[in-house]
Amino acid sequence: MVVTADAEIVPAHSKTFRKYEDCRFVPTSYNDGDSFRVAIDKDEFVFRLYYVDTPESDTRFPVRNAEQAAYFAITPEQSVELGKEARRFVAELLAAKPFTVHTRWSSALGSSRKSRYYAVIQIAGQDLAELLVQHGLARVYGTLVNHPSGLKGTDFVGKLQAAEVTAKAEKKGAWAFSDPKNLPAEPDVVEVPDPAIIRETSWAERFLSAGLGGAFVGALWLLTAFARRKPAV
Known part of the structure; x- marks a missing residue:
């Protein structure tokens, strides 16, 4: 118009x-x-x-x-x-x-x-x-x-x-x-875990993922071996 x-x-x-x-x-x-x-x-x-x-x-x-x-x-x-x-x-x-x-x-x-x-x-x-x-x-x-x-x-x-x-x-x-x-450098990307994944992960998986699994298994083996040891006569 x-x-x-x-x-x-x-x-x-x-x-x-x-x-x-x-x-x-x-x-x-x-x-x-x-x-x-x-x-x-x-x-x-x-x-x-x-x-x-x-x-x-x-x-x-x-x-x-x-x-x-x-x-x-x-x-x-x-x-x-x-x-x-x-x-x-x-x-x-x-x-x-x-x-x-x-x-x-x-x-x-x-x-x-x-x-x-x-x-x-x-x-x-x-x-x-x-x-x-x-x-x-x-x-x-x-x-x-x-x-x-x-x-x-x-x-x-x-x-x-x-x-x-x-x-x-x-x-x-x-x-x-x-x-x-x-061009500006791309910022560092920090990965944030999905809360849903955290909730669905078992305590055992979290324990192992934290790097404590090997120490736990070793300690458990020692305790088992000690319990099976025959008492001294």
């Missing part, structure tokens, strides 16, 4: 996408590669892209930095630089010309209290999420919905995954310095 510029914008959740044309990018300090402020006519909203996640451009969330770095097999420091590059890429692309926003006004609350909504952004018919993946600036990630183009969500994600394979082969963006050596 195309919404005209003169129509009043009420950000209420919809089962279908609402289409807004001639939208404009609004520069702010909190814009990121996958989340940014947009002007629709006289109103302004913050939108979060469906399907992808760009790395954080600062170190406020170290756990997330590490998770994003692991996806690309890069270091957390490289991940932050990649996030800055994604932010610049999106700002330059969206500031160059008006673009189209498709949204169902589904809430996409982040770390701040600002209202934020999921959206699909298209520039001259090109999907912004797909462009980010093609340039190695985003991972395929997030909420799965059917695409406003008519593609099923799973089919569009498959398209993004194919774009990612190409970006890897061409060493675009993060894939230029991806190295398995950057």
